Amino acid sequence: MTENPMSLPTPEAYQPSNPLATLAMFDEQELEVDLEAAYGGQGTQLITFLLGEERYGVEIVKIRELISFPETITPIPGMPKYVAGMINLRGLVIPVVDLRLRFEMPAGEYHRFTVVIIVQIAQKCIGIIVDSVSDVIFLEDEHLQEIQEDSTNIDSEFLKGVACVREEMVILLDVERLFSPEELGRIARHGTTLVEGN
Amino acid sequence: MPQLSGLLEEFLEECEDILTDLEEALLILEAEPDNRAQVDRVFRGFHTIKGGAGIVELGELSDYAHVVEGLLEQLRSGALASTPEIITLLLQATDVVKSHLQHVVGAGDINHELETQTLQAVGALQGGKTATPPPQEKPEPESAPAAAPADTGSVYLLHLRFHPDYLKQGGEPLLLLEELEQLGTALAIAHPGTVPDLETLDPDTLHLWWSVQLHSERPLEDIQNVLMFFEQDNDFSVELVSGPPDETAEQALIAQGDSPAISEPPPPVEPPPPAAALQAAPEAPKLDTLTSLTQSIRVNVDRLDRLQNLVGETVINHARLHQIVEKLAERDEELGELLHQFVEDHEFSIRELQDQILQVRMVALEHLFMPMRRTVRDYAQRHDKQIRLSIKGADTEIDKSISEQLHGPLVHVVRNAMDHGIETPEERQQAGKPPEGQIQLNAYHQEGYVVVEIRDDGRGIDPQAIQASARRKGLLAAEQQLEDSEALHLVFAPGFSTRAEVSEVSGRGVGMDTVKREIEGMLGTVQLESEIGAGTTLRLRLPLTLAILEAMLVRLGPQTYTIPLLSVIESLQPKATQVKHLKGRGELVEIRNEYLPLIRLHQRFGVDGATTNPAEALVVVVQHANRKSAILVDEILDQRPVVIKNLEDNFIQVSGLAGATILGQGEVSFILDIAQLT
Numbered sequence: 001m002t003e004n005p006m007s008l009p010t011p012e013a014y015q016p017s018n019p020l021a022t023l024a025m026f027d028e029q030e031l032e033v034d035l036e037a038a039y040g041g042q043g044t045q046l047i048t049f050l051l052g053e054e055r056y057g058v059e060i061v062k063i064r065e066l067i068s069f070p071e072t073i074t075p076i077p078g079m080p081k082y083v084a085g086m087i088n089l090r091g092l093v094i095p096v097v098d099l100r101l102r103f104e105m106p107a108g109e110y111h112r113f114t115v116v117i118i119v120q121i122a123q124k125c126i127g128i129i130v131d132s133v134s135d136v137i138f139l140e141d142e143h144l145q146e147i148q149e150d151s152t153n154i155d156s157e158f159l160k161g162v163a164c165v166r167e168e169m170v171i172l173l174d175v176e177r178l179f180s181p182e183e184l185g186r187i188a189r190h191g192t193t194l195v196e197g198n
Numbered sequence: 199m200p201q202l203s204g205l206l207e208e209f210l211e212e213c214e215d216i217l218t219d220l221e222e223a224l225l226i227l228e229a230e231p232d233n234r235a236q237v238d239r240v241f242r243g244f245h246t247i248k249g250g251a252g253i254v255e256l257g258e259l260s261d262y263a264h265v266v267e268g269l270l271e272q273l274r275s276g277a278l279a280s281t282p283e284i285i286t287l288l289l290q291a292t293d294v295v296k297s298h299l300q301h302v303v304g305a306g307d308i309n310h311e312l313e314t315q316t317l318q319a320v321g322a323l324q325g326g327k328t329a330t331p332p333p334q335e336k337p338e339p340e341s342a343p344a345a346a347p348a349d350t351g352s353v354y355l356l357h358l359r360f361h362p363d364y365l366k367q368g369g370e371p372l373l374l375l376e377e378l379e380q381l382g383t384a385l386a387i388a389h390p391g392t393v394p395d396l397e398t399l400d401p402d403t404l405h406l407w408w409s410v411q412l413h414s415e416r417p418l419e420d421i422q423n424v425l426m427f428f429e430q431d432n433d434f435s436v437e438l439v440s441g442p443p444d445e446t447a448e449q450a451l452i453a454q455g456d457s458p459a460i461s462e463p464p465p466p467v468e469p470p471p472p473a474a475a476l477q478a479a480p481e482a483p484k485l486d487t488l489t490s491l492t493q494s495i496r497v498n499v500d501r502l503d504r505l506q507n508l509v510g511e512t513v514i515n516h517a518r519l520h521q522i523v524e525k526l527a528e529r530d531e532e533l534g535e536l537l538h539q540f541v542e543d544h545e546f547s548i549r550e551l552q553d554q555i556l557q558v559r560m561v562a563l564e565h566l567f568m569p570m571r572r573t574v575r576d577y578a579q580r581h582d583k584q585i586r587l588s589i590k591g592a593d594t595e596i597d598k599s600i601s602e603q604l605h606g607p608l609v610h611v612v613r614n615a616m617d618h619g620i621e622t623p624e625e626r627q628q629a630g631k632p633p634e635g636q637i638q639l640n641a642y643h644q645e646g647y648v649v650v651e652i653r654d655d656g657r658g659i660d661p662q663a664i665q666a667s668a669r670r671k672g673l674l675a676a677e678q679q680l681e682d683s684e685a686l687h688l689v690f691a692p693g694f695s696t697r698a699e700v701s702e703v704s705g706r707g708v709g710m711d712t713v714k715r716e717i718e719g720m721l722g723t724v725q726l727e728s729e730i731g732a733g734t735t736l737r738l739r740l741p742l743t744l745a746i747l748e749a750m751l752v753r754l755g756p757q758t759y760t761i762p763l764l765s766v767i768e769s770l771q772p773k774a775t776q777v778k779h780l781k782g783r784g785e786l787v788e789i790r791n792e793y794l795p796l797i798r799l800h801q802r803f804g805v806d807g808a809t810t811n812p813a814e815a816l817v818v819v820v821q822h823a824n825r826k827s828a829i830l831v832d833e834i835l836d837q838r839p840v841v842i843k844n845l846e847d848n849f850i851q852v853s854g855l856a857g858a859t860i861l862g863q864g865e866v867s868f869i870l871d872i873a874q875l876t
Contacts, residue, residue: 074757184850
């Protein structure tokens with residue numbers, strides 16, 4: 001992808017000493033980002049993140065926002081360990097899932113750079129704790145390959161495929177499967193057995 | 199539901215109200231066959247439905263309503279007297295209309311069977327006159343007007359002035375004229391009124407007005423009824439000019455419209471009618487407007503929900519603001535003082551706002567209770583029982599969404615009372631009771647909650663029979679013998695029923711357990727009392743609103759949990775001697791000679807760091823459905839209203855939790871589901 005997909009004013013025109021004028025240049029131009037022309041094909045934009053050694057991607061349209069690791073996570077009684085708990089997202093009470101624990105990887109350390117990706121599946125917002133978030137990339141459909149069994153750490157049931165982007169392997173995560181009604185139902189039943197009565 | 203045009207939606211909403219009104223009127227009419235006001239009420243209802251259906255192009259419905267209207271006219275004129283059969287027929291007609299409406303929204307099919315059946319019945323009653331409705335609302339080529347007055351009947355003069363924006367609002371004066379045509383022979387003259395010259399003419403503004411000479415055999419009322427439908431914002435008048443001799447004597451004579459009569463479409467400019475035409479005659483009686491000059495406004499419940507959410511969030515934000523101000527006050531006293539005052543004032547406004555929004559959502563339980571009359575009546579007729587339904591406290595208000603969710607359980611409980619509770623008249627007489635059974639619906643406010651009682655004076659519930667049935671179903675061990683009050687509780691067990699065959703009335707598989715679950719889903723409680731031979735009382739306690747909960751905040755280790763105050767009886771620190779261990783029954787706390795099961799929440803929820811010794815902690819005594827329990831907590835933190843957040847919105851229903859709320863610091867606290875935990 002060598003052409004400039006966006007027509008931006010040339011760097012020489014910027015006036016570092018007059019930031020307002022620089023900004024005004026952008027206002028006057030109509031910035032067009034023609035993805036198809038830029039990337040020359042059909043595909044999807046992904047946000048990539050790290051989980052252990054591997055790089056995963058989630059379609060950007062499914063992502064509502066990214067937040068830093070929340071101050072408090074309230075644990076939910078009776079839930080499997082990978083359900084970290086509930087958080088308050090500006091008034092919305094949403095669950096947060098630890099992706100490492102979900103895929104039976106060793107638990108990670110949570111610190112300032114740990115990111116929680118808030119995905120939106122159907123009408124629900126759910127948070128996923130990942131190690132860190134990397135770039136936004138464009139994945140052309142034709143580059144997506146099938147997963148070989150056992151080629152990745154996690155269950156291929158929740159993966160859409162792999163691709164090689166900029167010489168790195170990116171594994172496409174199927175968040176819709178991950179939080180499908182069936183999956184959520186399983187989590188619910190897990191809770192029932194633990195909590196009701198001694 | 200398919201997207202409906204605004205007009206159609208309005209029609210459906212209006213019909214809903216009309217149908218409720220119709221049922222009410224018919225039931226009153228049944229009890230008072232001479233009550234003419236009710237006949238008028240029913241007539242107006244079907245008339246409006248007919249007109250409205252025509253406008254939204256529901257031809258079949260409109261035609262049907264027209265036929266029923268014909269029958270009602272005969273009732274009005276006295277040609278027919280109101281009998282129970284006619285009432286039943288008319289009630290069936292409302293059912294047919296309902297099925298039409300359901301079909302429109304895609305929730306069912308038109309009940310053609312009942313439709314045909316009722317049409318035939320109407321035909322038979324009208325003495326063989328076939329019930330073929332005349333065509334509605336279709337523009338027809340007009341034949342040359344017959345100027346000869348009717349042999350019998352009256353002549354009316356109408357003046358129809360429409361609001362200038364009538365056309366812009368989608369009105370069509372032709373419709374009114376065509377309606378009038380149905381009543382007899384009409385000659386209409388269009389007057390130029392305010393028509394300006396061509397350059398300033400706005401074709402969308404209605405400049406014309408009409409005078410109509412109508413020869414009709416119908417009484418004045420009928421014409422007024424037609425006008426009533428189009429009345430809003432418009433100015434109509436109708437006068438009896440000459441009629442059957444005995445009436446004319448009382449009316450002043452008016453010069454009849456003498457300009458050459460021309461029928462639709464409106465003609466070119468005509469000389470204005472003689473001023474005498476507007477002579478004072480006894481005023482046509484004031485026409486009731488169909489839609490009352492609205493002091494009320496229909497609001498979509500979704501909007502109210504959203505408003506409520508917003509208010510809820512404002513409340514939460516306010517709590518956080520409060521906390522921040524406290525922190526600030528520690529650093530800067532003066533600033534803290536200033537802010538503190540502001541925060542208090544702010545809180546006042548917020549609470550007021552919250553209250554008002556909650557009020558907006560309140561509806562009277564009347565809407566829920568009144569339809570029960572019909573249910574009871576139909577059942578009693580069908581099963582040869584005599585049952586009287588009395589309603590008290592119908593004006594008690596409750597949140598609209600609770601009211602909607604209450605409908606199912608209420609119907610079920612009433613049907614149970616009729617089916618299992620009230621005996622046949624013979625049985626009752628043998629038992630020394632009056633043959634007519636009583637079912638009482640009672641609603642009242644109590645300590646900030648709404649209580650709905652359903653009481654019957656039927657045969658009551660036999661605790662022994664319940665236990666026997668439970669043993670048969672394997673719900674109870676053969677040798678287990680329960681106390682009476684506990685035995686009653688078995689009625690709420692899933693899969694329970696005392697009738698071998700499934701009753702068509704109480705439904706399949708919808709037992710009292712469903713009722714209990716639905717009520718608990720609203721964070722309400724259910725209580726059952728019964729005496730053999732005397733009757734049964736079911737008491738539902740419901741919060742006033744689903745959005746805000748009066749709660750007690752408790753600490754368990756590092757976690758804060760929220761307990762609905764509705765369930766809390768008391769709290770205390772037990773002495774070590776009060777805590778007993780009984781084989782087979784676990785840990786119990788003895789309080790004033792009552793033994794309550796101790797619930798170790800920290801164990802159930804897996805909370806580390808909680809106090810495990812009850813004597814060093816607190817127990818909160820909670821009650822649900824006749825059962826009390828003691829929940830072990832570390833500390834009671836606060837008692838206040840909290841905003842309920844639904845867990846299923848973004849997650850799933852979690853066992854043991856009724857929802858979540860956001861506390862002052864911004865963290866999430868879970869609301870305990872007392873019903874599930876105890």
